[in-house]
Amino acid sequence: MTLYFYFLVFPGLLFAAVSGGILSWFDRKVTAWVQFRKGPPFFQPFYDFLKLLLVKETIIPTQGSGAVFLMAPVIALFGATMSAVFILLAAFGINTGFTGDVIVIFYLLNIPAISYIIGAMASGNPLASVGASREIKLIISYELTFLLVVAAVIFKAGMSISLYDIIQAQADHAFIGSLSGIILFIAAIFCIQAKLGLVPFDIAEAETEINHGSFIEYSGSAYAIILLTKYIMLFTLPAFIVVLFMGGLSVTGMGVVYSILKIIAVVLLITLIRNTNPRVKIKQAMRFFFIWMNLLVIIAIVLMWFGL
Amino acid sequence: MSFKEHIFKKSLWLFHYGGASCNNCDIEILDCLTPRYDVERFGIKLVGSIRHADVLLVTGSINKKDKERLLEIYKQAPKPILVVAMGACGCTGGIFAEGNTFAGPVDKIIPVDAYIPGCPPKPEAILAGIVKLVNRRNGK
Numbered sequence: 497m498t499l500y501f502y503f504l505v506f507p508g509l510l511f512a513a514v515s516g517g518i519l520s521w522f523d524r525k526v527t528a529w530v531q532f533r534k535g536p537p538f539f540q541p542f543y544d545f546l547k548l549l550l551v552k553e554t555i556i557p558t559q560g561s562g563a564v565f566l567m568a569p570v571i572a573l574f575g576a577t578m579s580a581v582f583i584l585l586a587a588f589g590i591n592t593g594f595t596g597d598v599i600v601i602f603y604l605l606n607i608p609a610i611s612y613i614i615g616a617m618a619s620g621n622p623l624a625s626v627g628a629s630r631e632i633k634l635i636i637s638y639e640l641t642f643l644l645v646v647a648a649v650i651f652k653a654g655m656s657i658s659l660y661d662i663i664q665a666q667a668d669h670a671f672i673g674s675l676s677g678i679i680l681f682i683a684a685i686f687c688i689q690a691k692l693g694l695v696p697f698d699i700a701e702a703e704t705e706i707n708h709g710s711f712i713e714y715s716g717s718a719y720a721i722i723l724l725t726k727y728i729m730l731f732t733l734p735a736f737i738v739v740l741f742m743g744g745l746s747v748t749g750m751g752v753v754y755s756i757l758k759i760i761a762v763v764l765l766i767t768l769i770r771n772t773n774p775r776v777k778i779k780q781a782m783r784f785f786f787i788w789m790n791l792l793v794i795i796a797i798v799l800m801w802f803g804l
Numbered sequence: 805m806s807f808k809e810h811i812f813k814k815s816l817w818l819f820h821y822g823g824a825s826c827n828n829c830d831i832e833i834l835d836c837l838t839p840r841y842d843v844e845r846f847g848i849k850l851v852g853s854i855r856h857a858d859v860l861l862v863t864g865s866i867n868k869k870d871k872e873r874l875l876e877i878y879k880q881a882p883k884p885i886l887v888v889a890m891g892a893c894g895c896t897g898g899i900f901a902e903g904n905t906f907a908g909p910v911d912k913i914i915p916v917d918a919y920i921p922g923c924p925p926k927p928e929a930i931l932a933g934i935v936k937l938v939n940r941r942n943g944k
Contacts, residue, residue, distance in 0.1 A: 524844070533842040540847050543815040547858075551812045553882040555855060707852035715855035715882040 507584030509577050509728075516727030517541040519763050523730070526767045545723050554716030559620030568615025569714070569721035575607025576728040583736050586659035587745040595658045601736070602646055605691065608725050609635055612700075616710035627709020631700035633778050637785040638690040638697075644793040645684045649740045652676070652800055663744040670743040675804045679796040681741050683789050688733040689766055690781070692726075696773040697781055734762035812858070812884070813938045815847040819857030821877055824900075825864025828924035829891040833861065835927045846934065859886045859937075862910045865893035865900040871907040878914045886937060889916045890930070892923040 502508055520541040528535025556562040582601050585592055594600075609631060616628035650657055653665040671677040690697035701709040714722055738745060738758045745755035776784065822830055836843045837850065851857055854877055866874060878887070889910040892898035897909045910916055917940065920933035 528842070528844060532839040534845045535842075536844050536847055537814075540815065543811050543847055546811045547815045551808050551884065552858070553884075555880075555882050703852045708856070711856075712853045713855055719856060 502581055502585065503577065507588065508581045512577065512580040512584070512728045512731050513724055515759075516729070516731035517545070519730050519734075519759070520727050522760065522763060523767045526764065527771055530768070530771045541723075541727060545720050545727075548715075548720035548723060549717050552716040552719075554718055555713075557620050557713050560713065561618040561620075564618035565615055565713070566718055568611040568618065569718050569725065572608040572611035572615075572725045573721050573728070575604050575611065576725045576732060579604035579607075580728055580732045580735075583659065583732055583739060584745075586663060587735055587739045588747055589660075589663070589744065591660045597659050598646060598650065598657050598662070601659070602643065605733070605736070606635070606639070608729060609691070612710045612722075615714070619713035621713050623706045624710055624712050626706050627700045627702075627712070630778055631710055634690055634697060634700055634781060637782040638687050638789075641683055641785050641789040641793060642687040642691075644790065644797075645680050645687060646740070648676075648680055648793060648797050648800065651797070659739060663739060666743040670741060672741040676796040676799040677741060679792055679799070681737070683793050683796070684737055684740065685762070685765060685769070686785075686789060688737060689769060690785070691733055692729060692766070694766060694770040696770070696776045698775060699778050699781060702775060730763070731759070734759050734766070737762050816858045816886075816934075816938075817849055817851045817856055818859045818861050819851055819854050819877075819881075821860060821862045821874060823862060823864035823866045823870040823874070823893070825891075825893070829863035829894070832924045832927055832930065833863070833890075836930050841927045841931060843931070843934070848934070854881050857881060857885065859888055861888045861890055862894050863890045865897060865903075866907050866910060866913060867900075867903075867905040868907045869905075871913055874910070874913055886917045887914055888918045888920060888933065888937065890920045890933075891925060892921060895919045895921050898923060 504510060518541075521536065521538055524540065525535040554566075556565060579601050582592075582594075582597050582604065586597065613628045613631050616624040616631070649662060649671065652671055653662040656662060656665065672681050686697075693701055701711060706712070711719065711722060735745065738755075742758050745758070746752070747755070818833075820830070820833060833850075835841060843849075854860070860878065860881060862874065864870075878885070887910070889895050893900060894910050897906055900906050901909075907913070911919075918933050918937040920930055922929050925933070
């Protein structure tokens with residue numbers, strides 16, 4: 497029974513989706529402020545989601561494979577929710593006693609991107625195929641960096657692969673307080689920028705050149721589920737960064753305020769990066785991650801070796 | 805007003821179909837997104853794919869080649885879809901109304917929910933058109 501509660505209500509589907517929706521509004525509002533606009537109302541993400549879910553018609557392309565096309569968003573939602581459950585349970589200090597959940601989370605965070613690729617390939621649209629191939633290249637480029645960042649954090653926490661132990665290791669001072677921690681944090685921010693598909697790494701769903709790429713054929717409820725997955729990821733990935741570098745979240749006393757501030761700070765950083773940069777080409781993105789970000793992480797690991 | 809209509813009119817996503825437009829209307833649409841007029845505060849945003857759209861915004865005169873494409877786009881749109889004809893060419897044909905290749909104003913091809921006249925209409929006129937469209941959905 498508690499398992500269903502964890503998965504469906506807190507910290508799973510409902511909690512992550514509502515927080516993600518609020519963060520999505522925050523992201524759009526900050527974007528509007530940066531451009532001296534007024535921005536959308538508070539409930540805008542929920543209006544968008546409910547409109548797509550309840551009002552609009554869902555069209556299945558005749559050229560594509562209908563079952564796979566409709567299953568892909570559901571699988572993406574499942575992956576995002578599972579990763580949210582694993583990350584947030586540890587983040588809120590509930591010890592599941594599951595050693596090695598960092599490895600599982602690392603794989604679960606990949607499921608949304610991979611299901612987007614499957615769904616795009618099943619939709620039978622040439623622009624969607626272009627989007628899918630770009631998404632694959634993007635995964636290849638950021639995944640190694642993300643793996644190195646996670647490995648470095650595990651190394652920093654004394655070779656512990658349990659997320660709960662990683663938070664316990666930061667009880668006195670968070671990892672972001674050290675030089676290597678800051679360098680790892682920078683690399684991790686760029687990785688989640690690419691994972692969320694935001695500018696400068698929104699190559700796979702470039703609106704102006706390939707018209708939303710992978711999602712071009714999705715409409716109605718199917719697109720609503722993709723939107724929900726995006727909301728959940730917008731909450732989950734910053735939470736993961738907070739767990740890895742800032743000592744997790746807390747639900748007691750003043751801890752609530754600090755937790756909210758930590759998440760908002762990370763989302764604000766992501767939003768400002770997305771508002772001040774142009775979209776890069778896929779070659780530039782690969783070079784950025786393969787050469788510069790990997791180099792940065794390796795420097796951080798060397799610094800860590802010297803105890804900085 | 806039912807709940808579904810309420811959320812629908814709170815989040816209208818625009819798809820812009822440019823016929824044989826002289827681009828003046830297109831530039832005025834972009835003006836609506838700028839800080840001064842900011843239509844995002846009504847939940848309106850431009851989308852690139854007709855599958856996501858709630859409003860099909862048609863600008864420019866529709867000639868014989870455009871007619872087929874406009875019909876195709878309209879069939880591809882998920883229902884309910886609102887159609888807005890914008891500019892003199894979209895509403896009536898304007899100066900192209902008697903041209904050789906002209907295939908009729910938009911409302912002869914697909915059902916139109918709102919007209920925004922003007923050559924080009926000012927951003928204020930576009931906002932007024934949007935308000936009228938939203939009120940029409942209200943059943944007034």
